[in-house]
Amino acid sequence: MDASTLPRVNDKALEFEVNIKDAQFNLEGKYFLRLSVQSLHTKDYSKIKIKESGVPYFENRYEGETDTVAQKESTAMVKFREKQFIFRLPKGFCMNDKNHDVHLLVEAFTRPKIGAKGRKVGEGKFAIYPRPNAPRIKVNVEPGDDFYNYTDVMSLLRTVSTDSVQMHCGRIRCTYALREVLTVKPKSPPKSPPKSPVKKPVPKQKSPELREKDDKNRSNRLEAPPTHRTITPTDSWGGDNVSINVPATPPLPPQLEGRKIPEDPLQDKDRHSFEISKNYRHVALKGKEQIDVILHGASNLPTTPDGQLPVPFGVVKSKTDDDKNVKTGATTHTSLRPTTAPSWEELVTVNFEEKTATDEVLTIIAADYPSKEMLVKYEIPISYLQPFHQYHLELVKPVKGIPNGVRTYVTITRKTMHLPKDPSSPDYLALEATLRSVQKPLQTAKGPLIAVARVIPDYYNYKNNQLLTNPRSAGVTMNSVTFPNPHPSSFSVPPRSMHGYPQISLPGRPDVQPEWNHPYLFCEERDKATMFTPSAALVLEYYEASAAMSDHFWKMVSPVGFSAVPLDKDMYKELTNNRAKQGLRIDGVPIQGTEYVTIEGKQPTVGMILRLITTNNPDSMVSTSNVDNLPELNLFPEPQGYYRTTSPDIMLITHTDDPTNTTMQDYSQDITVDSQVLMEPVREPVGPAYYLQKKVKRPMSPPLMYRVYDLARYDENQVFYGISASLHANH
The missing domain is CATH 2.60.40.150 (C2 domain)
Structure with missing residues (x-):
């Protein structure tokens, strides 16, 4: 228009x-x-x-x-x-x-x-x-x-x-x-001429009965609530927040919750919340339900009662224990300095009784230290959370003096005793992907890296539309939930997502060679339905943790690099092999699209472990002590060495009268295919014909060969020279 x-x-x-x-x-x-x-x-x-x-x-x-x-x-x-x-x-x-x-x-x-x-x-x-x-x-x-x-x-x-x-x-x-939106300007009162002094008459004395009646009427008028709201001053919007002559707005809750908590923050020497524990579990203990919470940070926290900036720390516990003021909560460290916008990036875990978990409420608290004054509290019914789905939430609670709300940013995962089994994957329950570390020290480090993993059903389009754009779009968005009474639909999970369901790790440390040892678990029905298809892939995106938290919000900005591992039928065959029961070790997975280089000036790589979960009560690969003894899967089996993922597929051509004889002749010249020559994709030779077959296959491309047929229309030389297309085909 x-x-x-x-x-x-x-x-x-x-x-x-x-x-x-x-x-x-x-x-x-x-x-x-x-x-x-x-x-x-x-x-x-x-x-x-x-x-x-x-x-x-x-x-x-x-x-x-x-x-x-x-x-x-x-x-x-x-x-x-x-x-x-x-x-x-x-x-x-x-x-x-x-x-x-x-x-x-x-x-x-x-x-x-x-x-x-x-x-x-x-x-x-x-x-x-x-x-x-x-x-x-x-x-x-x-x-x-x-x-x-x-x-x-x-x-x-x-x-x-x-x-x-x-x-x-x-x-x-x-x-x-x-x-x-129109600005409502309050009218100035009309000017009136000065009044001449008037002699006040002397009031007559009233009887005691009349004076008592007047006092009662006056008291009733003073106690009656106002029926209309006065015009509020205009705000930055160019208008008032409420209409004129409407009922009064319910008062916002006070800035501070008004009580102290019994919990203490973690001591500096206790670093367990910054990394994945050796006792990390994919499922809850017998008779329990488990909630894992990554507290990323908060913004707009209120000041302390004496007007000072707080030194915040996080607490996660059950509402039952909070109501009793029992010291059972899992806590984080305090912020490094007094602030109303702390950044934590710490993992805490709480357990609930399995029989009563659906009636219990998860309580997330930010408190000040050393006063232990509660700054803000959020309550989430556990029944709202879908098991084994990782929620990325912005918790918003409007309070008096902070109309935009106190905001806390968390990632929450609810775990039950058993993994779900779906008809889409009858032979396995989940895929475990453990991201280990960057394998060589980096030349220029900008701080810890957060790794976001997801299963993508269409890697080619996702890579072109999301990972190769400039600037790259962030792969994680926080779902905003308003308190104190969140709606159950705020926690509903979309039934399908072409971009998968992202999972966030703790930041990898140290800066020069990040190490995560983070076990991602993909057991969503949608993820399992799209795994091991021709274009599926496990995608890892890397974000600078220092750029996520600002004074106003926590937000993933743009990945500084990404990695991809194919999840096609070949990978499924490898993972279901007997040697892979304990997992497959994959080294040398390149970090693509990044300015980072190793101290040797080469492209950085990461190491991973993949394992198919076939039991509903699995242990985590983090607890495995002999990781280096696991069988290795080579994604880049090129004899000459490192195989760049930007290289083309190299094709060979052969002619055979015996389908079992697949000896290939290597031609290096560029040729093109005549439009009259028909090519049919096949998995293996099916009869006498000419074949194009991949000599070196890119990890993300289909493992097909092509049969050139309709030989009745050509003699041997016509068919061969009619193929004038490049044997270096990009698919």
Whole structure:
């Protein structure tokens, strides 16, 4: 759309309102909707505010959720009670260029039972600004008028196959409106002429009965609460946070929780929380459930009661123990200096009784030392957490004086006694990938490195779209959850993800040669369903830990390098071999796309161990003492030495009348394939023909040879010289 046909909004704060009239879902069940504002230009939505139905004030969030409705008949219309959402978009969020397109994303979820996993069933989008079609945006509007006010039906679609075929799962009818946020200026009182002095009459004396009645009426008036809220001063948004003449906003909780905790931080000499323990377990002990929490850091922490900066440390425990004020919590070290934005990067573990775990609540606390004053507390019902899924969460709790909320950044994994078994992988339960260390010291180190691992079903496209872009996009985003009453859907796991489910490690130390010994466990049903397919790979991305935590938030910025290991059928064959029961050692996995070099000036590499888990109660490879005695798998079996992953596949050609005779002739000249010559991919020679076969195969390419056939149309020389395409083929 031409910018000349759009209103001037670059310097304006806008208000987008959605009112859901009714909905209809194709299948019976219970559903709720999640609405969020999305932008192509930015991923920072911290300045967006939202006001939901029945809430008289705006909160710092960019998404909201409806209540749950029950679709009892597929033809019936259902209505939501929590149906109105008003989003405040800050100045500069919507602009008249091609980079600031803003849209509303509506996602439909089934409502799970307590402890079960919700499922996303469909989604729809509405272009907020600019509008590509009806309703057109009004260019010239009077102050307070809408740029558009429009009612339309949105279809909710879901993708049902890898071919991107979309099916209709429901529809919603909404009214959308966009307007400018106007500044409400308080009126100055009218000037009145000076009053002339008036002689006050002497009041008459009242009887004791009348004086008692007047005192009672006056007392009732003083005790009556105010019925309306006064106009609040304007804020940086260009408008007040609440409308005029609305009920008073419920008071925010105090900055400090108001009590001391019994726990002490870890001593400097105790370093166990900075590394993976030899006793690390993939599953909980018998009769227990286990919660692993990586506390990354926090921001906007309140000051101490005497106004000093706190020296924060983290505490994780059960709500039961916290209510009793029992000293049972797992703690971190304190920050290195007084601050309201500490960085910890430490792993703590707590255990719960398996019989009562689903009724228990996980409590995460930030406290000051040495006062032990509780600074902030978050409570998460354990039943909200899906076992063996690693959650990356931004915990947000608005408090008095900090309306944007005290924020704490954590990674949480809930573990039960047994690994889940899925039909997609009947012969194994999980893949364990242990990242060991960088194998040679680095020449220039910039601090500890955090390693993020994921299973990618389509490595080629992921590499081109995510890892080879400049700048690279961050592979991990924190899901924001608002307290004190988080919604269960905030912890729902997407049923499918083309980018896998990322898992975060502790920072690898020392700086010059990071060592992790971190055991990743991939047991998600989606991950196992896409493992060991032709284009699947295990991808590791490396991030500088020092760049993640700032004074305002914890955020992965951009990876400084990446590694990849193929998870194709050849790898499955290797892992299911008898020699690999205890695991396969893989050395020399290159760190690609990095400026780091070793002290020898070469490309850095890492060492790994891969193992298929076939028992539901496995031990971790970290506890294995004889790692170097494990069988080694060579990913780069080139006789000449190091094989660069940017090299092409080298092909050979042969002609044979005997399918069992696969002796190849090596041709080094570049040739191209005539368009009339047909080539068929095969796994092995299947008959008399000419074959193209890979002499040196890249680890990520299919292990195929190609049969040149239709020999009846050519004699031997015509076929050979008709292949004029390069034997150096890139696939």
